[in-house]
Amino acid sequence: MRSVRRRQRIRNKSSRVDQAILQCMALVGVAYMLLFYYAPMYGVVLAFKDYKFFKGILGSKWVGLANFIELYQDISMPMVLRNTICISLLKILICFPAPIIFAVLLSELQLPRYKRIIQTASYFPHFISWVIVSLMMTYLFTDDRSLTNTLFRQLGWRQESYNVLNNENAFYWVCVLSETWKEIGWNSIIFLAAISGIDRQIYEAATVDGASRLQKILYITLPNLVGAVAIVFMFNFAGLLSGGGGAFDQSYFLGNSINYERSIILSTYTLEVGISLGRFSYATAVGLMNSVVSMVLLLACNAASKKFLGRSLYIEGDY
């Protein structure tokens, strides 16, 4: 009897020690989140204040909605929003379906070795940064001495050099095509995974029934991708005000003084007014507007996802 109680005591003690260890392990992360995620969230009040550096966040004057009224009246805002939304929508139109097509075609390839090589090669652009990509574009397309300009000159097609970045009407397409190039392989991973989850027997049965390759793609592969496609689509749509993946870097590196009217988007505009011009309160207001709209879009997409797909878009539930 006594030994049982003793063992119980030891177990209690060890479970207390374990609890303390676990709490320590978790609290490191929790403390980090409090400092680097939750403390800046408080900084959102800046949007309702007139921030003066020497007064600090707390000491600065409350100005109510003045910053948002300014935002509403900002003459650059229609241009910035038009660019952001147009680029986002064009990306949804082109960058979003491209990996799906790529994944389907790749999965139809009958040469496993070659398939691996293609996959590896197609991931490569994802790993290089936009800094490098935009420099590469200089040497390939835009510079006076670039590949295309010298090639066209040698072939006698065009003598004067052409810089696509100095043509503001082309900027959206530069964004969309370079983004497609960079992410087509990487974004296809999720669809390839969905395809590899399809039961091979279905295909074999279809083959026996005399279905052609195209029929198999249309009636077996694509219907099985609907779930993954819908989810990726909704995430893309929720990011309407971000200009799509890589948009900030694109706008920042590929934008210049000549294409400015087409290249400035919400995130680069925030940077410009916030950091470069030092209008912290106004920039925070723009940022807040951005996150509120994005949040609403995400919630709307999530509601749609729950209704039509029967699953939630974002992570919730038992973790």
Place this chain on the structure above:
Amino acid sequence: MMHAKKPAGIFNRVSSADRVFDVVNIVIMTLITIVCVYPFYYCIVLSFNEGYDALNGGIYLWPRMFTLGNYKIIFQDGSMVGAFLITLIRTVLGTTLSLFLTSIMAFALIRRQLRLRRVYVTMGLITMYFSGGLIPLYLLIKELGMVDSFWVYIIPNLFSFYNTIIMMVFFREIPSTMIEASKIDGANEWQVYWRVVMPVSTAVIATICMYNAVYHWNAWFDGYIYISTPSLKTMALLLVEMINQGKAMEALRTSGNSLVLSGMSGPTENSVRLATMVVAVVPIMCVYPFCQKYFIQGIMLGAVKG
């Protein structure tokens, strides 16, 4: 990703339409592969070519006048070597520390006996969808005295809850009998984490490290905002500065002049820049193919639960 082979019999019965499809498909895929790889290959070729000669164009597949001069300039330039080292230290330190923080958090959060577990998880989930934005973070970092210090590269990037969730999903798959057995042997929770869970989690560790390492290697924005000391600049940041200089030059230059250069030799600004780019990309290029199966796994973990 898919190794399921079709039975050989089907191959013999391919219709001609299917054969056309196959050929077209192979051609398209080959084109995509070339388009993905060639731009960087072109840059490599140019970086090994004599600078002035390269300006004349016409170099597509290999250098016309091979030289190592462009690279020599980089490696003799102290600031470039310094930037390479800073980037390397940043990547190694940032990846290691953030792996440590993420993994202890993920481990603690999968242990059901952890009190307040749900509170912590909820806190984490909220950070994934809300953020204070750029300006408040900037002010915080200023307040913490990290402006213009090396630590601004490391500390603000230590932890993301998304990675924690990927780790948690993986840790959950570890058979609970393994953990229970070590508990019976008298291991405490730290020992379970360090000696049982971590050693069997190499796949997810590789995934998280890969994500973080690529991020750190390519990151430029934090340096751009917070760093002004030249010796603390990363390679990506130096390249950004080159781009900005280039833009300023472009604004001044009148376009359309295309004089033929002859008789001049040696590296040009362009060729050195190209060599710098190659130095910045090659380490990633050498690493990612080997991590491929891990990051694919990571994406699928994220996709299944996310």
